[in-house]
Amino acid sequence: MSSEDHIKDTDTEARFEFKKEESSAFQTEKGLTEETVRVISEDKDEPEWMLERRLRALEQFQEMPMPTDWPGQPDLSEVDIDEIVPYIRPDIEARGGAENWEDLPEEIQDTFDKLGIPEAEKNALSGVGAQYESEIVYQNMQEQWEEKGVIFCDMDKAVQEHEEIVREYFMTKCVPPSDNKFAALHGAIWSGGSFVYIPEDTTVNMPVQAYFRMNSEGMGQFEHTLIIAEENSEVHYIEGCSAPKYSAFNLHSGGVEVFVKEGAHVQYSTVQNWSKNTYNLNTKRAICEKDGTMEWVSGSMGSKATMLYPSTILKGPGATDNHITIAFAGEGQNIDTGAKVYHNAPNTSSTIESKSISKDGGRTNYRGLVHIADGAENSSTAVECDALMFDNESTSDTMPYMEIEESKVDVAHEATVGKIGDEDVFYLQSRGLDDDDAKQMIVAGFIEPITEELPIEYAVELNRLIELEMEGSLG
């Protein structure tokens, strides 16, 4: 992949200069050192055990090599940790970035305008004056659920206020730092994110949205989400960072851990759109106990390269996992996403529905793994990958790995690759739609299974984002 030609120099410069102004005091150190990690932990006034975990993760990070040898994986050679790390502290310290809307880079302002997002919401999304806006929302939610024992708060705060729970679950059983190099990086320098705890037999019947809150904290680029759904509870968690995030960093490495206890049901939905200079390298995993259900719904847009494979371990008999993912890659982008499912118990089932769209030389990969362990009898899995391409310059690869160690199982895989057909476009044009609207309608139909799963405002926003991507007008 050629490196810089698709990133407008001016944009990069604008981002860089902007953030530099805001955070010059924190840019002295270069490279990720033990000292950096200690400073982060101290800033947050963390207990000793968390610092120890961070330092252990740092060691693991330093020991592990960069992933380079996956077939067709995105090129990560530009990811230079020494260049990235100095930008971490400002985010933690500055808590909110710009003071005024006008201070934001123009392209970010434009994007919000194009999305038709009201001023107050724009401020919240950009981290400007978000404290006030988000407090109200947060308060309302707290009052409603607190009585039931539901906890929903910032991850940093959770370390202070719900220490015992966090200590038990945080990067211990689900996503240990040893999982991969970027999980280790995340473990060392994580900051912000969401903590959700749903007690037994409790149904939170409206989606828990991290849309507001995470901005009020300035939203780290290494945010951690920890969701614990106790037995027979139910929750739909939505991470609505559907507006392009302004960021001085060019690396995002989030971590998501979900615990689905016996009979519980968790849906984790996210629509993410990153600036075009971001490397988006995340680790998301759920552990699903007996008769539990885990559902992942994700839209991955923006970024220069994304590597993201939400995974579920079906640990208890009768556990179910469903994945719906969508990826969109435009010029110079490589979106490498998929799903992983481990069937480790009998009578477990999973479905993976993956959709990708590529245009102007963009590249999408589906990379999936379904593992059915010996003894996981009567388990079933169905994988469906559909790729839609706009032109002959774009590419899409499907790499569905299946590791089946049990014979009494039901396995299905289906993949389709198609180009947006000229005849389809002409058909819609002959009915009065112009060329752009015709293509947009075809794409909107293609992603319909995703939008159907999302609350209406997210569905609308996802459609709008894709529309803007297709116009090539998103920064």
Add this chain to the structure above:
Amino acid sequence: MATLEIKNLHAAVAEEGGETILRGVDLEVKSGEIHALMGPNGSGKSTTAKIIAGHPAYEVTEGEVLLHIEEDEFEGVDIDDDQLTWDLLDLEPNERAALGIFLGFQYPAEIEGVTMVNFLRTALNAKLEEREELFEDEEEAEADEDDDSGYDTSPMEGDVEEGEIGVAEFQEILQEKMELLDMDEKFAHRYLNAGFSGGEKKQNEVLQAAILEPSIAVLDEIDSGLDIDRLQDVSDGINALRDEQGTGILQITHYQRILDYVEPDHVHVMIDGEIAKSGDASLAEELEDKGYDWVREEVYEAA
């Protein structure tokens, strides 16, 4: 009232050294008339239809495709004297649609994920909006330009804008048209043509024409693959287009069969990219009896 006038149309496949298909087609269809365009396979009937609608696969090498409209052609739209004749070949397919051209496809596209109701409302609104743009004068155009906030609503969601036909209003229109065509309501919530039987697709083409209310509808072998009951339904729909909306029909067909139900005012026989012979409904019957070869012979003898 509108008139579609095709003059000396020559066309080839749009690629280097592309095969010449049309060799001087002349044809005139007025709204309210039914014309049958018949002829053997490969004679250029479908090509003619696609060129009228603006398909990019063909290149017109000579001739004109004109649309003449009257001042009061579109309700609520002021039409200046110099906007009464349009050269369709200069226009995009959607602009032609906005002017009242409709093409009924032999093999309509199947679009997953887009419900009929959503698609039809979007198409109708797009057509009305395009029509306004085509006829607005320069001052208005500039004002609109200034007003453009840079964001168009998604075709999926179609926020209600000024002048747009909203969801509730459209439901009524749709229901009325579906009743007119004796179609099942469940159609409205299925994805556009996806999984439709051949007959349902053809019926859907007629429904679209009923909703978009074109001045001229070119129906490309809309009778192919229909059983007798469905043929009757589709034919009733086509007659309704003419009778209720005054649409002019150019009915492309191989067979006499559909013409038993949709009685043409004029019949044209196309052979080797030309209209070889024109006549009234009796010509179709003659073709049924004698095939196309006698027309070919007659034309060659005359030459």
